[in-house]
Amino acid sequence: MRPAVAALLGLAAACGNASPTRSPTRIVLITIDTLRADALEQMPETLAFAEHAIHFEEAFAATATTQPTHASLFTGRHPWQHGVTRNGQVLARSLPTVAERLRERGFETVGIAASFPMERRFGFARGFDRYHDTFRERYVREWEGETLEGGGFYSLADDITARALDELKRAEGDLQFFWFHFFDPHDPYGDRLEKGSARIGIGELLAAAAGQDPRASDLVARAKGLYERDVQALDRSLVPLFAALDRDAERIPTHVFFTADHGESFGESGCLGHGKRLVREQVEVPLFYVGPAAPGGRGGSRQDSCGSVDVAATLLAIGGDRGPTSGRDLFASSDNPPVALGMRRTFVGNKFELMLDGSRLAIEGERFFFAGDGRLLSGNADHLFLEDDPTRELSGGTQLEIRELFRTFQSCLEGLETEELTGHEVREALRALGYTD
Ligand SMILES: [Zn+2]
Structure with missing residues (x-):
């Protein structure tokens, strides 16, 4: 077997000499659901927070689907290793999660989910001392001639930010790990429109495209505009969270990773939405790191390819756990072994x-x-x-x-x-x- 293939399969020897982390450390993982890499340009507040960040310019989500990518972020394993290859599956108990591993090392662990696929029934709450998975927004959708509706499918950013601020205040230990999930860019596009204005759902786009409706391209362009509005509104909702993280960083060294579980297609490569194909706009995601772990303590730009499993490996390494994962610590010197960037x-x-x-x-x-x-x-x-x-x-x-x-x-x-x-x-x-x- 070629070395590259061995590395891809996670067969490289793991270095297991974990050293205990005892100095105060706060680790924060922020995942924005459905945020394309280029959508970061629509987020001036986030870019201001990331002014001294390390930006990973070639970052790819493990898949184009919510649960499989989060499973990679949460375990440091590729999809064919953790087995979650589509939504609706349950993360196997036998796989230790980042939250479990950090909790074992004394971290207080808090997770705040923003949508149904991340509910605890799917195994993602494992290892979190406190896990929020109740959602505010109702959903009504026409789908294949049926009306689907129900409550508690997702929450918007103001709600998630408010919970995050409460939890940051509540955390008492010297070692803290937080995961914050935001869902606003996901369809329906136009969440923040005035009541009564037309949001656009992915079902509507797919139906128009499948029916060769001549208005389909206009509809897609409108959906893209609403998506960008949702992203801009999300950006404003993140301001209090960034302010709290900045303020607290003066008292507790804080490591923030900001990324997405996948992007979104608006007609590129003949695709709409996400989850069906591994095309660039669905798997290329923003990834930046703000904190003191960067070599030399300085921000900048990195061009080496990296993926969700590497984020997990780096979070763990900062927490003092250098045990096995299939990723690489992004701040350790390495020959940048090839990383499988996704599979569905x-x-x-x-x-x-x-x-x-x-x-x-x-x-x-x-x-x-x-x-x-x-x-x-x-x-x-x-x-x-x-x-x-x-x-x-x-x-x-x-x-x-x-x-x-x-x-x-x-x-x-x-x-x-x-x-x-x-x-x-x-x-x-x-x-x-x-x-x-
Ligand atoms: Zn998602």
């Missing part, structure tokens, strides 16, 4: 997609695809060609490597018994949030 599995045709260091790989039954530099490869079990140039076949080594990876993913996943909640209420709630597979 659909159950239609047993198709896998993998985002790998800026290239996209996919397999579907006996067909393989590989997109490097935006070029698709296709073929069968024996030969892989550039799709737009059938005379150019992939090198035998690369073909073998791709097959080896996918075989391994498949057997890893088959070896995990990931529980899935399939009750009516869960199915309806996920459908109401736009998750249909």
Whole structure:
């Protein structure tokens, strides 16, 4: 097996010499649901908070779906290792979470979730001393001829910020870990519109696109505008949180990681929403770090590719836990081993997609695809060609490597018994949030 493949599979030797962290430390992970990397430009308050941050310019979410990426952020494992490859699945108890590992080291741990997929029933509350998963917003959606509605699907940023401020005040220990989740950019687009104004839901966009409605492109452009408004409103709602973190940092060294679980498509690559494909606008996410752990204590820009598992590894390392993960401590010197940036599995045709260091790989039954530099490869079990140039076949080594990876993913996943909640209420709630597979 090539070293690169071994590193991808998390088979590299783990260094397990954890040293206890005893000096006061506050670690904060902020995940913004559905925030595209370029949406950060719409967030002047966040950029002001990040003025001295380290910006990771090539950061990718583990997947384009809420639960699988959070499972990677929470365990430091790739999706084929933690088994959560779609919403509705339960994070296996056998996998220690970042919150559990930090709590074992004496951290007080608090999680504040903003939407239904992160409810405790899916296993994400494990390790948190206090976990908030009650939501305010009702949801009404027309979906495939039915009206879906219910309460408690998600909360908007003012509510999450208020809870976060309470929890920051309440925390007493010298060692603190917080996870704050914000959901505003997720559809419906236009959450902050006046009552009675038309929000746009992803179902409406998909229906217009599928029906080849001539107004579809206008609708998509309007949805994008509303998305940006939601992002700007979120940005303003974060101001009190950033102010509190800045103020408290004078008394407790504070490490803030800011990222997203996935982005969002508005017609790019023929896609809408998220979760169906691993295209750049769905997996490229903002990632910055504010705090004293940066080498030299200075901010700046980093160009090396990194992903959700690396965020987990870095959080743990700051907390004094250098035990095994599949990620790398972003502040330790390394040769930047390749990181698998994402994978999703659909159950239609047993198709896998993998985002790998800026290239996209996919397999579907006996067909393989590989997109490097935006070029698709296709073929069968024996030969892989550039799709737009059938005379150019992939090198035998690369073909073998791709097959080896996918075989391994498949057997890893088959070896995990990931529980899935399939009750009516869960199915309806996920459908109401736009998750249909
Ligand atoms: Zn999400």
